Amino acid sequence: MSRPVADLVARVEEAVREVSSSLLEPRAGVLAADEVRAKSPGEIVTVADLEAEAELGSRLAALWPGTPVVGEEACARAPCLLGALSSERAWLLDPLDGTTNFVAGRGEWAVMVALLERGLPVASWIWLATRRRMYVAERGQGASRDGLSLRRPPPGRSAAELCGRVLTGFVDPPAAAELAANGRRFARVGPGSRCAGADYPAVAEGDEDFVFYWRTLAWDHAPGALLVEEAGGAVRRLDGARYLPGDAAEGLLVAADETSWEVAREALLGPRSTPAGPSASRGRPGEPPSGAVPARPPLPAAPTGEDQGAA
Numbered sequence: 001m002s003r004p005v006a007d008l009v010a011r012v013e014e015a016v017r018e019v020s021s022s023l024l025e026p027r028a029g030v031l032a033a034d035e036v037r038a039k040s041p042g043e044i045v046t047v048a049d050l051e052a053e054a055e056l057g058s059r060l061a062a063l064w065p066g067t068p069v070v071g072e073e074a075c076a077r078a079p080c081l082l083g084a085l086s087s088e089r090a091w092l093l094d095p096l097d098g099t100t101n102f103v104a105g106r107g108e109w110a111v112m113v114a115l116l117e118r119g120l121p122v123a124s125w126i127w128l129a130t131r132r133r134m135y136v137a138e139r140g141q142g143a144s145r146d147g148l149s150l151r152r153p154p155p156g157r158s159a160a161e162l163c164g165r166v167l168t169g170f171v172d173p174p175a176a177a178e179l180a181a182n183g184r185r186f187a188r189v190g191p192g193s194r195c196a197g198a199d200y201p202a203v204a205e206g207d208e209d210f211v212f213y214w215r216t217l218a219w220d221h222a223p224g225a226l227l228v229e230e231a232g233g234a235v236r237r238l239d240g241a242r243y244l245p246g247d248a249a250e251g252l253l254v255a256a257d258e259t260s261w262e263v264a265r266e267a268l269l270g271p272r273s274t275p276a277g278p279s280a281s282r283g284r285p286g287e288p289p290s291g292a293v294p295a296r297p298p299l300p301a302a303p304t305g306e307d308q309g310a311a
């Protein structure tokens with residue numbers, strides 16, 4: 001991130017806290033029935049999501065006039081807005097991640113913002129309001145929690161020593177059953193928290209060693225991916241390719257470091273073949289190939305409609 005932009009970090013943090021305080025926190029667990037509606041099969045949206053996106057979006061736009069703001073709820077109405085992610089710069093906004101938890105009064109919900117430059121996240125903010133924790137990451141500058149540097153502790157070296165979360169809500173049933181069976185190779189595997197803004201910090205903090213996702217909507221993953229990478233972790237597609245929020249691929253493995261990424265990947269999905277093939281070079285121009293092709297095709301997606309818990 002260019003240095004003039006770094007001056008905005010504190011102002012984004014302030015905007016996120018204020019919108020959370022005024023429009024979200026007072027409504028957690030107390031929304032009326034007519035303030036919640038279905039957005040798509042298995043997904044809901046509330047007046048809190050919509051009002052927080054409008055307010056935070058306008059504040060981000062004012063911070064840097066001319067920079068497009070790509071918000072989750074606006075994209076639900078007009079998916080073409082995602083095209084702005086490849087702009088010179090763009091804000092990516094999830095005003096309320098974990099809406100189902102929020103409505104139910106559970107604590108795992110977050111406000112998430114990422115700043116992208118030509119499609120690559122360069123800064124991100126995750127505010128876990130109920131825990132009063134603010135995670136910030138700047139590419140090349142590291143990750144922090146509440147202003148203190150955050151470095152992922154070393155994980156175990158074998159699958160039997162690793163703990164993680166496997167989200168199979170959008171994976172077809174046979175593949176989900178295979179993942180569940182393979183999950184027994186680890187020390188512990190659980191489902192996601194239904195909030196990517198809680199799952200990614202769990203890896204960065206050392207509470208979990210890996211998380212497997214199938215569906216990877218940009219606003220769910222861009223902020224946390226940068227956080228984990230800047231804390232020393234690894235976030236890659238299942239074929240080892242670099243994760244880019246606008247790439248429309250499926251399948252993502254988040255891990256504590258490169259070694260645990262490989263261990264978790266093999267334990268969950270089997271060995272990867274070598275050498276690297278064409279699908280392994282989706283990184284940005286000038287960067288080295290990021291991995292090998294999968295030993296077999298990636299897991300097929302289920303039709304749609306089941307909440308895998310990352311929304």
Ligand SMILES: [Mg+2]
Nearest residue numbers: 072094096097
């Ligand atoms: Mg959301």
